[in-house]
Amino acid sequence: METKPAEISSSKMFGGYNKRFKHFSPTLGCSMTFHIYFPPSSSPSHKFPVLYWLSGLTCSDENFIVKSGAQRAASSEGIALIAPDTSPRGLNVEGEADSWDFGVGAGFYVNATQDKWKNWRMYDYVVKELPELLTDNFPQLDTSNASIFGHSMGGHGSLTIYLKNLNKYKSVSAFAPIANPINCAWGQKAFTNYIGGNKSEWEDYDATCLIKKFHDVRATILIDQGEDDKFLKDQLLPHKFEEACRNANVPLLLRFQPGYDHSYCFIATFIDDHIRHHAQALMLP
DSSP states (O other): OOOSOEEEEEEEETTEEEEEEEEEETTTTEEEEEEEEEOOOSOTTOOEEEEEEEOOTTOOSSHHHHHSOHHHHHHHHTOEEEEEOSSOOSOOOTTTTSBTTBBTTBOTTOBOOSGGGTTOBHHHIIIIIHHHHHHHHOTTEEEEEEEEEEETHHHHHHHHHHHHOTTTOSOEEEESOOOOGGGSHHHHHHHHHHHOSOHHHHGGGOHHHHHHHOOOOOSOEEEEEETTOTTIIIIIOHHHHHHHHHHHTOOEEEEEETTOOSSHHHHHHHHHHHHHHHHHHTTOO
């Protein structure tokens, strides 16, 4: 099967290009799509730093590219945006599409250990396979100069991946992340099915727990959270993460934004701040 990415769409935006690619993923055992936004370049030899975006529940690789407006700031800062999908697709595992918060569109950026869900290895896909694929096929990308951010489930993914791979990413930020998944219904459902009943293993994918282990964080973590987000109280639990960061002396800027909800309207409003946050860490002029 063809693992080399094939371009399936392209559209110009703010002088650069949104390009969508399809490839076969050996990690996930199925075909996957991802987007790259290439900013404009004056030199064919110029290499762009990369900023990975991890999307939330029910999303694909398209939502962020279409709705966030991140390309304007990425274009001016000279950062390539990478937006992978959120789960394997097309495997037809029984029950994979029974609910919106588990299975298809809900990979939670973990490596499943339960046999039924063995293809759900989004952690390895994002951390290992995708960067290698980009390095091998896109010489204009400097994958050694990378940062990561995301929204909701993808905020959880970006925080946990960053904390466990401080040598791979220069910075992290998140919009309304699921910050303490072992203590919310979304996380408990996903972890029970993907990882099993041993709750100590869940902690390996919980940012609030990981802060205690991986507290050698130098770059400030930026989180924006809408105060009118209907999931704030029961599912997102940013105060738990804030408390863990305070106890571990990890630099955190947690901003509560009055009146904003969980939607891409909220993301689009503050996306430029996040792009600039990462541009600074990626040492761009």
